[in-house]
Amino acid sequence: MTNETHRWYAARTSVEQVEEGRVLAPKFDKDGLIPVVTTDYESGEVLMVANMNAESLAKTIELGEAVYWSRSRQQLWHKGATSGLVQKVRELLIDDDQDAVWLRVDVQGGASCHVGYRSCFYRSVPIAPQADAPLADAPLDLTFTITEKVFDPKSVYGDAPNPTKL
Amino acid sequence: MTNETHRWYAARTSVEQVEEGRVLAPKFDKDGLIPVVTTDYESGEVLMVANMNAESLAKTIELGEAVYWSRSRQQLWHKGATSGLVQKVRELLIDDDQDAVWLRVDVQGGASCHVGYRSCFYRSVPIAPQADAPLADAPLDLTFTITEKVFDPKSVYGDAPNPTKL
Numbered sequence: 001m002t003n004e005t006h007r008w009y010a011a012r013t014s015v016e017q018v019e020e021g022r023v024l025a026p027k028f029d030k031d032g033l034i035p036v037v038t039t040d041y042e043s044g045e046v047l048m049v050a051n052m053n054a055e056s057l058a059k060t061i062e063l064g065e066a067v068y069w070s071r072s073r074q075q076l077w078h079k080g081a082t083s084g085l086v087q088k089v090r091e092l093l094i095d096d097d098q099d100a101v102w103l104r105v106d107v108q109g110g111a112s113c114h115v116g117y118r119s120c121f122y123r124s125v126p127i128a129p130q131a132d133a134p135l136a137d138a139p140l141d142l143t144f145t146i147t148e149k150v151f152d153p154k155s156v157y158g159d160a161p162n163p164t165k166l
Numbered sequence: 167m168t169n170e171t172h173r174w175y176a177a178r179t180s181v182e183q184v185e186e187g188r189v190l191a192p193k194f195d196k197d198g199l200i201p202v203v204t205t206d207y208e209s210g211e212v213l214m215v216a217n218m219n220a221e222s223l224a225k226t227i228e229l230g231e232a233v234y235w236s237r238s239r240q241q242l243w244h245k246g247a248t249s250g251l252v253q254k255v256r257e258l259l260i261d262d263d264q265d266a267v268w269l270r271v272d273v274q275g276g277a278s279c280h281v282g283y284r285s286c287f288y289r290s291v292p293i294a295p296q297a298d299a300p301l302a303d304a305p306l307d308l309t310f311t312i313t314e315k316v317f318d319p320k321s322v323y324g325d326a327p328n329p330t331k332l
Contacts, residue, residue: 010305044210064294100215128230139176
C-alpha cells in the first residue's frame with residue numbers, strides 16, 4: 001500500500017516500520033477513513049468519536065484545529081465552523097498500527113456534542129449482571145451521566161439538518 | 167432499521183429516541199461493527215480503538231470484560247485471553263447517536279497494546295507549524311511519548327501472527 005494521498009504520509013513498507021518507526025504512515029480504510037477519538041486535554045473525558053479522511057487529517061495538522069470528515073454530509077467538517085465550538089488540538093497521537101488517531105483538545109465554549117452536552121458520551125449502559133440482579137430480557141435502560149446542557153442546539157444550529165441517522 | 171440482533175438492543179425509531187432516550191439502540195455500520203474507544207479508568211489515558219459487532223457488545227455487557235471483534239482474525243476477541251491482560255469494564259457509555267462506545271477499564275497487567283506498551287498511542291504527530299518552524303515537505307516525523315514497554319510481545323504472544331496489516 002502506498003500513501004500518495006499527501007506528502008506528509010509515508011508509504012507503509014513493513015510491520016516494524018508502522019509499529020516502531022518514527023514516520024507517519026497512516027492507514028485509511030476502504031472508504032478512505034481513519035477513526036478519531038477526541039478527548040478534553042484537561043479532564044481526559046472522551047468528547048466524541050469521528051472520522052477523518054486523508055485531507056482532513058492533513059488540515060488538522062496544518063491548522064492545529066480538529067477537521068473531521070462528515071459521513072452524513074460527505075464533506076470536510078471543520079468542527080466549530082457553525083457552532084463556534086472550535087477544538088484546539090494540543091496533542092495528536094497515532095496508534096500502533098497507525099489506523100486510529102487520538103486528539104487531545106481544548107474546546108472553545110466547552111461543548112463538543114451537537115445535542116448540547118459537553119461530551120457526546122452522556123449515557124451509560126448497565127454491565128456485568130449478578131445472579132441477584134439480572135438484566136432484563138428486553139432492551140437495556142440507559143442512565144444519564146451528564147444531565148446539564150452547555151448550549152441550546154436550536155439557538156446554535158437553527159434549522160440545520162440533524163446529523164444523526166437512524 | 168430494526169435491531170433484531172440481540173434482545174438487549176431496541177429498534178431505532180426516531181432521532182429523539184436515539185439521542186435523548188433511555189433505551190439502548192446501538193447502530194452497527196454496514197459491516198456490522200461499532201467503533202469502541204477504551205480508556206484507563208484511573209488515568210483517563212486512551213488505551214486503544216477497536217470494533218465490536220452485536221455479539222461482542224452483548225458479551226462485554228454480560229461479562230463486564232472487554233470483548234471486541236477482530237477484523238484481522240474475523241472472530242470474537244476476548245481481550246486478554248492470550249496475553250492475560252484482561253480489561254475489566256468499570257463503565258460502558260454510548261454516544262449521542264449510539265454509533266460509538268466508550269469503555270472505561272482497569273487493565274490486569276497494566277498494558278493494552280500488543281506491541282508491549284501500556285497504550286497503543288505511544289507516538290505523537292507534529293501539528294500547527296509556524297512560519298519560523300515549518301513542517302517538512304515530506305513524511306512527518308513521529309515522537310515517542312511512551313518509551314518503556316510493560317511486557318515483551320515475543321514472550322507473551324510467541325509465534326501468534328501479528329494483527330497489524332499493511
